[in-house]
Amino acid sequence: MSRHVRLLFVALVCALLPGTVMTTMASGGHPTPPPGFRPAAGPPAGAQVETEFLTIPAAQCDVMNKGLASQGLPPVTSCEVEHRTYGVNHGPLPAGSKLAGALFSNRVAQADAAYWYWSRWDEICSIYGCWYMSFTLSEDGVANGSNVWQWNVNCSPGGINTSISWCGSLYNGGGWAYYAMQFGLNGQACVILSGGTVCAQHGMRRWIDDWGNPGGFSRW
Numbered sequence: 156m157s158r159h160v161r162l163l164f165v166a167l168v169c170a171l172l173p174g175t176v177m178t179t180m181a182s183g184g185h186p187t188p189p190p191g192f193r194p195a196a197g198p199p200a201g202a203q204v205e206t207e208f209l210t211i212p213a214a215q216c217d218v219m220n221k222g223l224a225s226q227g228l229p230p231v232t233s234c235e236v237e238h239r240t241y242g243v244n245h246g247p248l249p250a251g252s253k254l255a256g257a258l259f260s261n262r263v264a265q266a267d268a269a270y271w272y273w274s275r276w277d278e279i280c281s282i283y284g285c286w287y288m289s290f291t292l293s294e295d296g297v298a299n300g301s302n303v304w305q306w307n308v309n310c311s312p313g314g315i316n317t318s319i320s321w322c323g324s325l326y327n328g329g330g331w332a333y334y335a336m337q338f339g340l341n342g343q344a345c346v347i348l349s350g351g352t353v354c355a356q357h358g359m360r361r362w363i364d365d366w367g368n369p370g371g372f373s374r375w
Contacts, residue, residue, distance in 0.1 A: 186270050186297045188306045189251030194274050194295040196309075198241040208235045208282070209374060218355035219281060219288065222315065222346035228283070235282045238374065242275035244367040248297065270297045273367030275338075277359055279374055281314065289313035292359050294324065294338045298367035303329035303336050310340040317344045335364040 198204050216234035223230055248270065274295035281288040290312055296305040310322030321341040329336050338361045345354040362370030 184255035185299075185302065185304045186248055186252045187255045189249055189253075192249055192251075192306070194293065194307055197276055197278075197291075197293075202241055204239050204241045207238050208233075209238050209279070210234055211236050212375065215355040215357070215375075218344065218346055218353050219283070221348065221353060222344070223283060223287070225346060225348060226315075231282050233282055236374070237280045237282060237285075238372075239278045239280070240276065240369070240372070242273065242369055244271070244273040244298075246272040246274075248272050269299045271299070271367065272296075273298055273303075273363065275361060275363060275369055277361055277372065279357070279359065285313055287314045288317055288344045288357075290317070290319070290340060290342050290357055290359060292322075292338060292340050292361060294361070294363070296363075296367075298329070298363075298365055300366050301330065303363055303365050303367060305336065305338075308338055310342075312342055314344065316347065318342060329363075329365045333362075335362045335370050337362050 211234050213234055216231070220230035249272065272295070274293070276291070276293040278285070278289060278291045290310070292308075292310050294305060294308045296303060296307075298304070305324050305327050308322060308324050310319050312319050319340055319342040321339075324336060324338045326333055326336040339359055341356070341358045343354045343356050345352050356375065358375050360371075360373045362372075364370050
């Protein structure tokens with residue numbers, strides 16, 4: 156069979172099996188969110204939020220106590236921050252999700268049952284209260300057990316004289332070699348004193364594995 160005849164035969168088969176061709180071309184893509192989709196800003200009312208207390212470096216504790224003193228408040232005796240976390244996994248894909256790389260833009264991702272939706276929310280607060288210092292990191296996306304993809308990453312500072320210098324992610328798509336992706340933020344909390352401004356650096360890192368499960372968490 157000549158090369159031209161073989162190409163004609165392949166083209167004829169493709170024309171007779173359009174559904175099969177579309178599925179094959181789209182199978183390498185992953186679901187993308189509906190236009191304008193944003194996850195909830197935090198845990199829903201009544202949600203079961205996990206809480207733990209984490210020790211922070213003494214230098215950060217010293218800056219926090221200086222700030223409390225400048226506000227006329229007593230110092231904290233424990234160099235800790237409160238960490239709160241909440242998330243969902245194996246959720247349905249939002250209506251209107253699409254498959255990246257699909258042959259037609261209206262190809263809905265729900266047709267591909269290999270993917271599911273996940274989201275995660277982490278917040279660290281001063282032991283004195285979130286009104287004084289807090290940093291929040293949230294992210295969401297899709298996973299299928301072999302890869303994990305991000306949709307949104309959000310970071311926000313809270314309290315007095317706090318700011319964020321970096322908010323983002325690494326290893327989007329997961330797979331080898333980490334089989335997970337990482338999200339994080341870098342920020343600082345400053346105290347304005349008569350002798351100048353003193354700042355303490357803070358940050359968070361959160362891993363999400365290829366199954367959409369929360370992995371390691373670190374903070375400073």
